[in-house]
Amino acid sequence: MKKTLSLVLALVLCLSVFSALAADTEVIITGTNGPGDTQSLGHEEWARRLNEMGGWNAKALVSSEMGNTDDVLEAGMMGEPVIASSDPSRLAAYAPGMGILMMPYLLDSYDQLDGLMETELYKGWVTELREKGVVLLTANGLTGWRNWVTNKPINKPEDLSGLKIRTMGNPIAINSVNAMGGIATPMAQSEAYNGIETKVIDGGEWQVPTIFSARFYEVCSDISLSQHFLLTCDMVTGAAWFDTLSAEQQEELTTSCVQNYKDNQALVIEYEQKYLDDMIASGVTVTTPDREAFRAASAHLYADPATTGGVDYEALRIELYEQLGINN
Numbered sequence: 001m002k003k004t005l006s007l008v009l010a011l012v013l014c015l016s017v018f019s020a021l022a023a024d025t026e027v028i029i030t031g032t033n034g035p036g037d038t039q040s041l042g043h044e045e046w047a048r049r050l051n052e053m054g055g056w057n058a059k060a061l062v063s064s065e066m067g068n069t070d071d072v073l074e075a076g077m078m079g080e081p082v083i084a085s086s087d088p089s090r091l092a093a094y095a096p097g098m099g100i101l102m103m104p105y106l107l108d109s110y111d112q113l114d115g116l117m118e119t120e121l122y123k124g125w126v127t128e129l130r131e132k133g134v135v136l137l138t139a140n141g142l143t144g145w146r147n148w149v150t151n152k153p154i155n156k157p158e159d160l161s162g163l164k165i166r167t168m169g170n171p172i173a174i175n176s177v178n179a180m181g182g183i184a185t186p187m188a189q190s191e192a193y194n195g196i197e198t199k200v201i202d203g204g205e206w207q208v209p210t211i212f213s214a215r216f217y218e219v220c221s222d223i224s225l226s227q228h229f230l231l232t233c234d235m236v237t238g239a240a241w242f243d244t245l246s247a248e249q250q251e252e253l254t255t256s257c258v259q260n261y262k263d264n265q266a267l268v269i270e271y272e273q274k275y276l277d278d279m280i281a282s283g284v285t286v287t288t289p290d291r292e293a294f295r296a297a298s299a300h301l302y303a304d305p306a307t308t309g310g311v312d313y314e315a316l317r318i319e320l321y322e323q324l325g326i327n328n
Contacts, residue, residue: 024057025249029235030072031085032064032189037213038271039085039143039233042264049256055249064190076238077133083237085141089172091234095128096309097121100316101139103307104176104228104298105291110142110269112326113232117258119323121316135242137254141233141261142268144207147225148182148289149216151203154224155289157181157297166192166204173229175307177205179298180228193219207231209268212275223279223286226294233261 027050029043040062047058066072072084092099100106107113116122117139129136148154150163160181167173169186177184185201189210195201196219203220205228211217235257242250280286302313321328 024055025081025245027056027058027081027083027253028066029058029060029083029085030066030069031060031062032069033210034063034213037062038209038264038268039141040213041267042141042233042261043085045264046257046260049260050253053252053256055252064188068188073134073236073238076236076241079238079240079244081241083137083235086234086236087143087168087231088139088234089168089170091125091129091134091136091236092170092172092309094132094134095125096311097128097316098125099172099309099311100313100320101232102172102229103302103313103317104180105295106317106320107230107326110230110265112324113140113142113230115324116140119320121320121323129236130239133239135237135239137235137237137257138261139232139234140258140265141235142265143231143233144209144268144272145225145227146205146207146229146231147211147223147227148205149203149211149220149223151221153222153285153287154226155287156293159289163202164200166195166201171307171309172301175301175304176228176298179301180226180294181297189214192216196220205229208272208275212279217279217282217284221283221285223276223284224289225286226289226291228291228294228298233264235261 029047031040031043033039043060043062047060050056050058069084069086069090072082073086076082076084088098088101122139126136154160157180163182164185165177165182166187167177167184174184174186187195187201192204193214193216196203204216206216211223245253276286301307302317
């Protein structure tokens with residue numbers, strides 16, 4: 001995978017030289033979701049805005065064209081001009097406390113994310129990541145609530161019993177899916193459609209825009225709006241590349257990134273309902289399960305070192321709620 005990533009990166013950069021001015025700064029914005037996904041639309045819009053500003057030659061590559069998120073970030077940490085779309089559960093490998101943002105049922109609404117980037121906790125995570133060679137440009141990208149996507153109705157944890165559910169390959173995702181009744185089965189997103197079709201897996205857990213853009217509704221009959229994870233789009237790059245930019249370029253990149261993904265939030269919310277309506281029209285059954293049952297089944301994970309990386313997520317949750325002004 002890493003060899004393929006290097007070849008793709010070299011090809012993209014070589015081709016782009018012919019279309020860019022010598023003074024333009026090359027950068028590739030990457031994502032794993034498919035064309036038409038709201039996250040992918042956000043990446044493409046950011047590339048357009050950077051190019052419009054002048055001085056940049058930005059290109060967005062979606063559908064894992066450059067490989068998986070971890071490989072892209074590693075390339076950035078080695079000095080390649082790439083920006084990866086990550087999430088808190090992945091970034092927990094570098095800043096363990098940040099993983100709490102991906103824990104089951106931490107938040108109840110999108111609005112509760114407002115102000116996250118102004119909290120002292122967030123600023124501490126940014127510093128911690130920087131010390132590991134990772135630059136977090138923004139954490140305000142909204143990917144959406146993750147839900148069960150299967151071929152049977154899922155109303156309670158017992159309904160997931162025996163089902164192999166595709167999820168992300170990190171302890172938070174794996175342990176959460178297992179706790180909520182399924183058999184967590186990490187798999188590349190690009191392989192999941194065929195995995196369901198060939199019954200290697202029984203379904204997955206995704207946000208609505210991805211269910212639609214990846215066409216999982218073609219191989220799954222039921223969507224259960226469990227909203228067990230709130231997935232954010234955290235844009236990261238390597239300090240090895242970021243530090244080669246001038247102070248002005250760093251400011252342009254960071255400011256435009258924050259504004260772009262803030263603007264993209266409204267698109268995500270609008271398209272979620274549109275995509276659900278379209279999938280219902282195609283014959284998919286969409287239900288709302290007993291979310292409290294799933295919440296209860298996963299509550300113990302906040303005190304599970306294997307999930308939290310040894311961080312006291314119960315205490316951290318109280319601190320985060322205080323800084324966000326959430327009364328729970």
